Amino acid sequence: MKDDIYMxxxxxxxxxxxxxxxxxxxxxGVTGLAGCNTSxxxxxxxxGSGEGTATTTDGNPPxxxxxxxxxxxxxxxxxxxxxxxxxxxxxxxVYSGRGEALVGDLLGxxxxxxxxxxxxxxxxxxxxxxxxxxxxxxxTPADVFYSVNAGALGFLADEGATESLNEGTYSLVPSEFRAxxxxxxxxxxxxxxxxxxxxxxxxxxxxxxxxxFPDHDEFAGKIGWxxxxxxxxxxxxxxxxxxxxxxxxxxxxxxxxxxxEEYSDEFQVVQAVADGEIQLGFANHYYTLRVLAGRPNAPxxxxxxxxxxxAVFNVAGAAPIAAxxxxxxxDTFVRHLLSSEAQEYFAVKTFEYPLxxxxxxxxxxxxxxELNVPNIDLSKLxxxxxxxxxxxxxxxx
Amino acid sequence: MxxxxxxxxxxxRPASSGWSGGSVLVVLAGLVAVAVLLPLSWIVIAxxxxxFAGALDLLLREQTLSIVVNSFLLVGxxxxxxxxxAVPLAFLxxxxxxxxxxxxxxxxxxxxxxxxxxxAFAFVSAFGPQGQLQDALAPFGVETLPTIYxxxxxxxxxTLYTYPYVYITTRASLKSLDTTLVEAARTLxxxxxxxxxxxxxxxxxxxxxxxxxxxxxxxxxxxxxxAIMRYDVFTRVIYVEFNAFGRNMAALLSLVLVLxxxxxxxxxxxxxxxxxxxxxxxxxxxxxxxxxxRWRWPAAAFCGGVTALALVVPLGILGLWxxxxxxxxxxxxxxxxxxxxxxxxxxxxxxxxxxxxGLPIAHLSARxxxxxxxxxxxxxxxxxxxxxxxxxxxxxxxxxxxxxxxxRTGVIAFPLLVFGYVVRFLPQxxxxxxxxxxxxxxxxxEAARTLxxxxxxxxxxxxLPLIAPGQVGGAALVFLTTMKELPVTxxxxxxxxxxxxxxxxxxxxxxxxxxxxxxxxILLFVSALSMLVILSMEGYDVx
Numbered sequence: 001m002k003d004d005i006y007m008x009x010x011x012x013x014x015x016x017x018x019x020x021x022x023x024x025x026x027x028x029g030v031t032g033l034a035g036c037n038t039s040x041x042x043x044x045x046x047x048g049s050g051e052g053t054a055t056t057t058d059g060n061p062p063x064x065x066x067x068x069x070x071x072x073x074x075x076x077x078x079x080x081x082x083x084x085x086x087x088x089x090x091x092x093x094v095y096s097g098r099g100e101a102l103v104g105d106l107l108g109x110x111x112x113x114x115x116x117x118x119x120x121x122x123x124x125x126x127x128x129x130x131x132x133x134x135x136x137x138x139x140t141p142a143d144v145f146y147s148v149n150a151g152a153l154g155f156l157a158d159e160g161a162t163e164s165l166n167e168g169t170y171s172l173v174p175s176e177f178r179a180x181x182x183x184x185x186x187x188x189x190x191x192x193x194x195x196x197x198x199x200x201x202x203x204x205x206x207x208x209x210x211x212x213f214p215d216h217d218e219f220a221g222k223i224g225w226x227x228x229x230x231x232x233x234x235x236x237x238x239x240x241x242x243x244x245x246x247x248x249x250x251x252x253x254x255x256x257x258x259x260x261e262e263y264s265d266e267f268q269v270v271q272a273v274a275d276g277e278i279q280l281g282f283a284n285h286y287y288t289l290r291v292l293a294g295r296p297n298a299p300x301x302x303x304x305x306x307x308x309x310x311a312v313f314n315v316a317g318a319a320p321i322a323a324x325x326x327x328x329x330x331d332t333f334v335r336h337l338l339s340s341e342a343q344e345y346f347a348v349k350t351f352e353y354p355l356x357x358x359x360x361x362x363x364x365x366x367x368x369x370e371l372n373v374p375n376i377d378l379s380k381l382x383x384x385x386x387x388x389x390x391x392x393x394x395x396x397x
Numbered sequence: 398m399x400x401x402x403x404x405x406x407x408x409x410r411p412a413s414s415g416w417s418g419g420s421v422l423v424v425l426a427g428l429v430a431v432a433v434l435l436p437l438s439w440i441v442i443a444x445x446x447x448x449f450a451g452a453l454d455l456l457l458r459e460q461t462l463s464i465v466v467n468s469f470l471l472v473g474x475x476x477x478x479x480x481x482x483a484v485p486l487a488f489l490x491x492x493x494x495x496x497x498x499x500x501x502x503x504x505x506x507x508x509x510x511x512x513x514x515x516x517a518f519a520f521v522s523a524f525g526p527q528g529q530l531q532d533a534l535a536p537f538g539v540e541t542l543p544t545i546y547x548x549x550x551x552x553x554x555x556t557l558y559t560y561p562y563v564y565i566t567t568r569a570s571l572k573s574l575d576t577t578l579v580e581a582a583r584t585l586x587x588x589x590x591x592x593x594x595x596x597x598x599x600x601x602x603x604x605x606x607x608x609x610x611x612x613x614x615x616x617x618x619x620x621x622x623x624a625i626m627r628y629d630v631f632t633r634v635i636y637v638e639f640n641a642f643g644r645n646m647a648a649l650l651s652l653v654l655v656l657x658x659x660x661x662x663x664x665x666x667x668x669x670x671x672x673x674x675x676x677x678x679x680x681x682x683x684x685x686x687x688x689x690x691r692w693r694w695p696a697a698a699f700c701g702g703v704t705a706l707a708l709v710v711p712l713g714i715l716g717l718w719x720x721x722x723x724x725x726x727x728x729x730x731x732x733x734x735x736x737x738x739x740x741x742x743x744x745x746x747x748x749x750x751x752x753x754x755g756l757p758i759a760h761l762s763a764r765x766x767x768x769x770x771x772x773x774x775x776x777x778x779x780x781x782x783x784x785x786x787x788x789x790x791x792x793x794x795x796x797x798x799x800x801x802x803x804x805r806t807g808v809i810a811f812p813l814l815v816f817g818y819v820v821r822f823l824p825q826x827x828x829x830x831x832x833x834x835x836x837x838x839x840x841x842x843e844a845a846r847t848l849x850x851x852x853x854x855x856x857x858x859x860x861l862p863l864i865a866p867g868q869v870g871g872a873a874l875v876f877l878t879t880m881k882e883l884p885v886t887x888x889x890x891x892x893x894x895x896x897x898x899x900x901x902x903x904x905x906x907x908x909x910x911x912x913x914x915x916x917x918x919i920l921l922f923v924s925a926l927s928m929l930v931i932l933s934m935e936g937y938d939v940x
Contacts, residue, residue, distance in 0.1 A: 139797040139801065230641075
């Protein structure tokens with residue numbers, strides 16, 4: 001098997017084999033029905049043993065080391081521990097666009113560290129919460145907004161609804177993953193990818209230039225996307241920024257001419273690829289990892305395109321809300337999301353990219369530095385409005 | 398009987414000038430109507446922010462036209478099919494010697510307890526191109542199934558889970574039918590079909606249209622089903638705008654939806670025609686059942702088929718999720734008994750409030766002494782036809798703008814949430830109460846008046862006991878729909894207040910289907926109990 005070299009769990013993605021590294025993840029578990037996903041991201045499919053939020057005897061989170069959810073033996077992460085951050089106390093209202101299944105354990109862990117600290121979390125889709133915060137105006141109960149993407153954060157920042165972070169917080173993350181005025185910050189990363197069915201295609205069969213996809217007639221009827229999905233709209237926005245509106249329209253029409261299959265979210269796109277319903281699609285990287293975590297033998301792998309909109313690296317992130325009277329506490333809370341503990345959590349529990357120095361992504365993912373990511377201002381991806389208009393004009397929506 | 402219609406207005410007409418019962422009623426009903434229309438104010442304000450040019454641009458776009466056409470196609474198909482399905486089913490379960498009649502009476506109403514998004518989900522899982530059915534057929538060489546997506550799937554699912562609205566109203570009407578008229582027609586050499594068409598149908602038509610209206614407006618405002626079935630309708634475009642932070646555009650589009658609703662309401666008024674059909678005999682004689690003869694078992698098979706399709710598919714998929722189990726890691730998704738209490742508590746509150754505030758509107762409209770009655774009754778439907786996410790955001794706006802610290806600290810969260818449910822589901826309470834009022838002969842409270850009772854006294858001691866079953870039935874319907882309501886719940890619930898439906902959402906949104914099974918099944922079970930209440934109320938004799 002061509003993927004055997006990756007079985008030891010340490011082999012890294014490299015330039016020469018840039019598209020094959022996800023196979024044979026030895027994690028059992030069952031997920032698998034096509035899903036309706038409104039929250040903006042699907043959950044992990046890892047097979048844990050129901051560990052709670054309590055700390056282990058050494059005070060470390062239960063997701064440290066080679067425990068459930070980790071793909072390999074992992075060292076204690078670097079970065080700044082929560083122990084070295086200011087304490088949290090009182091009550092904090094967090095509007096979370098990330099689901100409870102994804103971040104519930106992490107928030108519970110933070111609460112368990114501070115006896116007199118309570119997080120009151122409102123879960124909904126990021127778009128819904130962003131709309132809600134702006135609609136609530138000065139009277140919003142929200143102290144912190146936690147989002148699945150930079151778009152919703154950028155939107156709130158543009159509306160003047162967010163507050164700049166302290167240097168002690170924002171300096172933990174490289175500048176390309178936060179707002180230029182530090183009015184929001186990325187807490188974990190996700191790459192755009194092309195998931196493909198390994199029974200139908202080889203790695204070399206996937207084009208490495210996103211703009212060339214419409215020219216590949218062999219994909220007619222065998223390619224899928226989720227145009228109503230915010231991650232996909234963010235990707236189209238990136239294409240508009242990088243290639244201009246005219247080329248973006250041409251691309252959208254070209255893909256439509258391939259009789260593209262439409263899905264309501266990208267978890268479904270990836271499921272359809274794994275099921276052989278389609279051969280390839282457009283989706284964030286972690287969906288494929290989650291499908292593989294649930295169905296280790298699913299014939300699916302991911303490919304990256306080169307330095308174009310197909311390879312955009314977006315972030316989930318957080319921002320303190322300007323109308324809140326608990327600005328300092330909100331800032332400290334966001335800083336906790338950048339702690340070693342939280343960053344390791346994102347790496348092994350949600351298969352995302354950690355963003356602070358000293359914490360690595362799971363072994364089968366290439367480090368960010370090896371991805372050929374286009375140079376793009378993430379906050380520009382917040383302008384979904386014009387993208388939606390453009391997509392509607394081309395009959396995509 | 399028809400002659401009574403014109404005199405029905407006399408009963409509660411104010412006997413004297415000043416603050417008589419009649420004008421108090423108008424004021425009360427007016428206040429309720431204004432209250433449930435309040436969210437429209439935000440929709441108008443936000444919609445106008447789009448500006449004239451932007452609005453014109455959007456409305457004249459070819460795409461907009463096509464989604465309007467799609468929406469009408471869906472609404473028409475769902476409503477038409479629901480009538481074609483529900484009226485025969487109602488007839489079979491009330492007026493014939495159908496085998497297992499009692500069982501089917503209940504079973505055929507039960508699809509209403511299934512949230513349509515769970516239904517759509519289950520149908521895609523079961524009948525999708527690579528769904529469970531295809532899996533099962535794969536050994537026989539079936540590679541793929543005909544697509545369920547699009548108009549066909551949306552219509553199928555919405556029809557299966559909303560036809561009970563027509564079924565329930567039609568049944569109630571058939572049970573109160575004066576069958577001596579049918580027998581008279583038969584002695585006048587009418588065939589059964591002619592008798593049905595010329596005697597029964599005109600009497601049950603108002604009930605059919607009332608149920609159809611709920612079906613049509615549901616189909617118009619539902620987002621989940623067309624989204625899962627990938628069919629481009631109005632709500633989907635609203636949702637796309639909402640997700641792209643275009644809440645003003647979403648509001649503008651909702652405004653168009655409101656206009657369509659008003660058009661449908663006007664159309665229903667015509668189709669429903671004169672709906673005051675009381676008989677002096679009160680309840681009809683249900684002894685004379687139509688004997689189905691050799692059609693007995695085919696009819697039972699038809700009822701069984703509908704039940705199986707609507708109930709077995711979602712129950713099967715939920716069962717599958719349950720059997721496959723949970724995958725452990727999903728923090729915070731573990732089931733807690735508290736979710737049941739939260740769901741039931743908030744739904745009971747919504748049902749009580751809806752039943753109480755719906756009464757003045759129902760009374761005014763049924764006793765038609767003022768033209769306000771019709772206007773107020775129609776107004777109560779508007780909130781029902783606007784997508785929940787827009788109603789929710791409108792209430793967020795009103796709460797935050799005028800609620801001050803009470804909103805920010807969450808003190809008024811529960812009242813606001815209950816209000817949201819009432820805005821969405823009031824017409825169900827009004828409709829049921831109104832129907833039972835129409836069956837009470839105005840001569841009865843009139844008699845009480847002549848015996849010296851005040852209008853309120855006459856209402857309380859005579860009318861209210863007679864319409865109580867209708868009130869309870871309507872409240873149970875509001876309870877049932879509140880139990881499965883999602884968008885308003887998500888936008889207005891206080892943090893930490895989780896219900897069955899928010900847990901189902903959390904679990905399915907994150908792909909942890911195993912965690913969705915238990916809350917879904919409990920949701921269905923509790924809703925099924927309330928459906929039993931609805932059905933038992935229709936048997937109550939109103940005389």
